[in-house]
Amino acid sequence: MATAPLSPVAVPAPTSAALSQTARIVNTFVTPSKTFTDLRRSAAWWAPFLLMVVISSLFVYMAGQKIGFRKIMENQMQAQPKAQARLDSLPADQREQRLEGGAKVTAVVSYAFPAITLFFWLIIALALFATFKVAAGADVSFGVSLAIVIYAALPLLLKTVLAMASVAAGMSPASFSFQNPVATNPGYFMSPGGNVFLYNIATGIDMFMIWTLVLTVIGFTCVSKVKRGTSYAIVFGWWAIFTVVAAALSAALA
Numbered sequence: 001m002a003t004a005p006l007s008p009v010a011v012p013a014p015t016s017a018a019l020s021q022t023a024r025i026v027n028t029f030v031t032p033s034k035t036f037t038d039l040r041r042s043a044a045w046w047a048p049f050l051l052m053v054v055i056s057s058l059f060v061y062m063a064g065q066k067i068g069f070r071k072i073m074e075n076q077m078q079a080q081p082k083a084q085a086r087l088d089s090l091p092a093d094q095r096e097q098r099l100e101g102g103a104k105v106t107a108v109v110s111y112a113f114p115a116i117t118l119f120f121w122l123i124i125a126l127a128l129f130a131t132f133k134v135a136a137g138a139d140v141s142f143g144v145s146l147a148i149v150i151y152a153a154l155p156l157l158l159k160t161v162l163a164m165a166s167v168a169a170g171m172s173p174a175s176f177s178f179q180n181p182v183a184t185n186p187g188y189f190m191s192p193g194g195n196v197f198l199y200n201i202a203t204g205i206d207m208f209m210i211w212t213l214v215l216t217v218i219g220f221t222c223v224s225k226v227k228r229g230t231s232y233a234i235v236f237g238w239w240a241i242f243t244v245v246a247a248a249l250s251a252a253l254a
Contacts, residue, residue, distance in 0.1 A: 021047035028154050032215055035151055036222040043143040045150040053114045055157050059164050060110040060178075067173045069110070070103035075177055079192035079199065080254045110178060124238070125149045128220070131234050138224035148219035155211040159184060184208055196254040200247035204239075213239055 019027065019038045025048055027035040063072060077084045087095060109116070129145035132138035163181035180188055180203050187203030217231040 018042075024048075024151065025051065025154065028151050028215065032218050033222050036148060036219040039144050039147045039151070039219070040223050043141070043147040045147040048150050048154055049114070049118065052117070052153075052157060055160050055164075056113050057111065059160050059167075060107075060113070062164055062167055063110075063176065063178070064107060066167050066170075067176050068103075069107040070099060071173050072110075072176060072178065073099070073102045073106040075174070076106070076179075079196060079250070081193050081196075082254060084193075113178075121146065121149050121153070124242070127238055128216070128234065131238065132220055132224060132226060132231075136224070136226045136230050136234065138220070138226050140220065140224045144223055145220075148216060148223065152212050152215035152219055155208045155215070159206075159208040179203070197247050197251035200250045201243060204243040204247070209239075 018041055019034065021044065024035045024038060028048075063069075077087065087098060090098060125142065125146035125148075128149065129140065129142045132140055132145070159182060162184075166182055167176070177192070183189070185203050185206035187199050187201075187205075190199050190202055192199055213235055216235045217228065220226060220235070221228050221231045
């Protein structure tokens with residue numbers, strides 16, 4: 001008796017294994033497409049944020065011990081000529097009181113940096129989410145957009161580690177600044193008290209920031225299937241806008 005031919009058995013397409021939070025962090029530096037593709041499965045971003053909290057807190061503590069928050073605050077005043085002039089015009093006792101108070105505020109703000117950074121990440125993620133959604137028709141959620149922004153910022157932690165190494169090696173307290181602690185951008189070689197606008201623009205052109213921007217492009221390309229060129233235009237366009245606006249505000253308040 002003839003047997004009926006067997007129907008072909010459908011073979012399920014292989015699926016990539018889910019990545020752990022640690023694997024995501026490592027792959028951000030090694031194979032970023034794996035990390036960002038995995039964000040479609042889960043947009044959890046607590047691990048890189050927790051890592052930033054730890055490294056940032058260690059950096060602030062080390063700087064406070066090696067440099068001192070008063071000296072850090074005095075260095076920051078160099079980028080604010082008008083504020084420095086007002087301070088110099090005060091009587092000696094009031095000037096001392098203002099410096100001591102400023103040092104305490106600098107310490108509090110420095111330790112609160114992760115929370116402040118998360119607030120700005122939310123704004124950046126919202127801007128990118130809206131632009132990719134409306135201008136590029138991307139199928140991406142706000143949660144995924146935020147996760148991309150946070151994972152893409154991991155190279156900035158390497159800059160912080162370099163800054164910690166520089167402080168530990170005994171860098172000159174006179175040249176230290178939380179905003180620009182290592183020579184990874186042209187602004188490091190400029191005087192903060194000169195042209196404040198150009199100084200901030202030059203500081204924004206940072207090698208680790210460029211790395212972060214490229215990772216952001218890769219992230220949105222992986223999760224939304226938007227063309228790489230479109231992603232570059234959106235990400236670098238927003239970076240240029242944020243950089244110029246921040247530099248203009250700094251110059252106006254200096």
